[in-house]
Amino acid sequence: MDSRLAMQLNAWLALDPDPRTREELQRLAQPGHEHELAARFAGRLAFGTAGLRGEVGAGPSRMNQLVIRQTAAGLGQYLLQQLADAKSRGVVIGYDGRLDSARFAQETAMVLTALGINVRLTRRVCPTPLVAYGVKHFGAAAGVVVTASHNPPQYNGFKVYWGNGAQIIPPHDAGIAACIEYAAHQPVTLQSLLDAEQNGQLQWLDDDFFQSYRDAIWQSPLLQADAADKTIGIAYTAMHGVGAQMAKTLLADAGFQQLYSVAAQEQPDGHFPTVNFPNPEEPGAMDLVIAEARQHHALLACANDPDADRFAVAVRRGDDYQQLSGDQVGILLGHYLLHKAPAHQRLVGTTIVSSALLEQIALAAGGECYTTLTGFKWLANVGMKQQTAAQQFLFAYEEALGYIVGSLVWDKDGLSALLAFAQMTAELTAKGMTIWQQLEAIYRQHGMYLSRQVSIALKPDTADIGAWLRQNPPTSIAGMTVLSVADLKQGQHIFADGRVEPIPLPSSDVLIYHLENGGRVVVRPSGTEPKIKCYYQLVEQLVAQDELVAAELRGNARMDAFVQLHQASLPQ
Known part of the structure; x- marks a missing residue:
């Protein structure tokens, strides 16, 4: 093990409160596991507009007790910076039925209340939409759901809502991430749930909260x-x-x-x-x-x-x-x-x-x-x-x-x-x-709008597919004329007649080809691997004598051919 990795490991072990993840790292520190250990310390689990999501395990690149504490501390510090009334408005916290979710939710509450921020914590598992509802219902500063939604069992996550009841968007994601990075290098203070409850900072959300959502519905x-x-x-x-x-x-x-x-x-x-x-x-x-x-x-x-x-x-x-x-x-x-x-x-x-x-x-x-x-x-x-x-x-x-x-x-x-x-x-x-x-x-x-999503694996040595498509703009796809191309990375909607209009959407590496007769291809190149995602749309007209099943069969056959022709036109 190189000296830098050894320093990172020892620093993490000095802070990790969970015997299980400490033991896991100590096993990985044994000869023969250097690659896996290095992967655990290759970087922090990234916080973005979807919050955190990753496999549960030891180290900064996994979901675990220490990562949760540092994330909660960063979120709390950001709220205190941004909102003068963050402490009194507080944070609503819920969690799903995954193996570590209740523990991670309680850890979050202990960190936030130690910062002086009031917390409303569900006493039992809670559907994610109820936390979004609860943020608006209580006028909270933010909401947190410990959930990995529909991911496999080994995953968990930390989803954040802003005070408007919606998921965070820029600049809050970057602001919270910066505060998490700072918190990761500081001691994290905790307050027990019992103390928080006794001093009025923790309110348990029981049946009356679930009933309020039911009544609102x-x-x-x-x-x-x-x-x-x-x-x-x-x-x-x-x-x-x-x-x-x-x-x-x-x-x-x-x-x-x-x-x-x-x-x-x-x-x-x-x-x-x-x-x-x-x-x-x-x-x-x-x-x-x-x-x-x-x-x-x-x-x-x-x-x-x-x-x-x-x-x-x-x-x-x-x-x-x-x-x-x-x-x-x-x-x-x-x-x-x-x-x-x-x-x-x-x-x-x-x-x-x-x-x-x-x-x-x-x-x-x-x-x-x-x-x-x-x-x-x-x-x-x-x-x-x-x-x-x-x-x-x-x-x-x-x-x-x-x-x-x-x-x-x-x-x-x-x-x-x-x-x-x-x-x-x-x-x-x-x-x-x-x-x-x-x-x-x-x-x-x-018209019958048919849709299909296809992930296309390219060869490792295939050129940057997004750059290639921008350098070689097609005038037709699968025999259908390209009427316009919306390039979300450049923020431009380019029409076949030469007109260019700005696109009022955030920059994203996406190309949208609008074709004749309502056809459409959306291409999302991957910036990290030789793969693209394509979303196809065709419009099939139903004539008077058509039955739905027959129209579906005809439309699906057209879609099969459409997808095959488009894929064949891409660099291999």
Whole structure:
């Protein structure tokens, strides 16, 4: 072991309060583990707009007790610098059902209260959307959720909300990161939870807090149904997460009685024993809830991810079930809410990689649609900024199964999305319509927007793909004319006729090719490995004699060819 690494190791061991991670580092210090030990000290786990997320383990590049303490200290110092009333407004803290989440949440509370900052800490596991709700509900300075959402069992995270109830965006991410770096070189002071409770700095959030969210959902006009068939069957899974109790309660409050929960996945379990990857987007993750739906002949098979901020659904189609894409759910909910909301509440939002169909639906309904970079930190913060008294925020979504319904929670909320989708389905059923018939009606009016995401692995020696595309701009892709290119890195929208317009989005290494007939390709090169992500969109028109299934088959065949031709045009 070189002397520099030995100094880093000894300095860390002198501060690490956890016997388990100390022992882990001491094992790695033995001969034969030099590479792994060096990786643990190659840098700190980076703090960004999504907070922290990484594997649990020893050292500064992992999630552990010392990293949590230093992160909490940095956050606390930043709040004290930025907000004169940070101490009294305090921080709301919640946590999911992962193995270390409760301990990490309590450590955060002990650090913040030692800095004089009041803390409201949930006494039990808590869905992530409730913390975002709690920040606004209590007028807190910030919120923290200890969660790794739908990542594998070995991960955990530290997610931060600002006082507006939305995830942090620049410059707060860099400001907090700088304070964490400073805190990492200082002693971190703690206050016991008992002392904090006795001196009034710690308030436990119990049933009344969860009830307040339940009441707020119940009072939202957007989440009420008119003439509706509440006898529809709904199968549900929490995917070993924290959503089951609230999800079942909200559905029961709304009058749904035919509820069937997947018992094997209902209770929080950080080992996630029945799924390979606890993300409802992953193949196989919905198998148990679809089996539950099939057993009871339920209409819907619904899922939240483990921290209940995402929502997924499979819908009965003939004798089987088909999972809707995130874009399809977003389009259905957007259409439903735009036709339900008052005229002064029709501002909706989506992202650069999600379907452009929502914008067409909004325009037809007299609403407005804004587009942001990927991530709910942007969807929420831009939505707040763009809304006016005459055009209030209604709905936003991204294709990765995230949805905001109304402004009760300024982040994706899988619980309110679940209820909204159930209410929409119940209203359609009462009219004698299915979800598939509603999709077909939307497609007939606006065109069937088909989407696909593909990650393309390139050879290690392939040139910088982003630079290559900028140096060799295509005039057509898969036989379709390129009408314009939006280069988010350069901040320019370049049209085929030579016009150039500025793009009002933060800089990001993204190229968006707008093609004839509504086609689109979004290319996101990777700056660290020979790989790109491509998001494809085609618009298939339904003719009078078309059936939806036939149009889908035709559109998917076009999409297959589109993707293959585009990939073949890239440098190999």
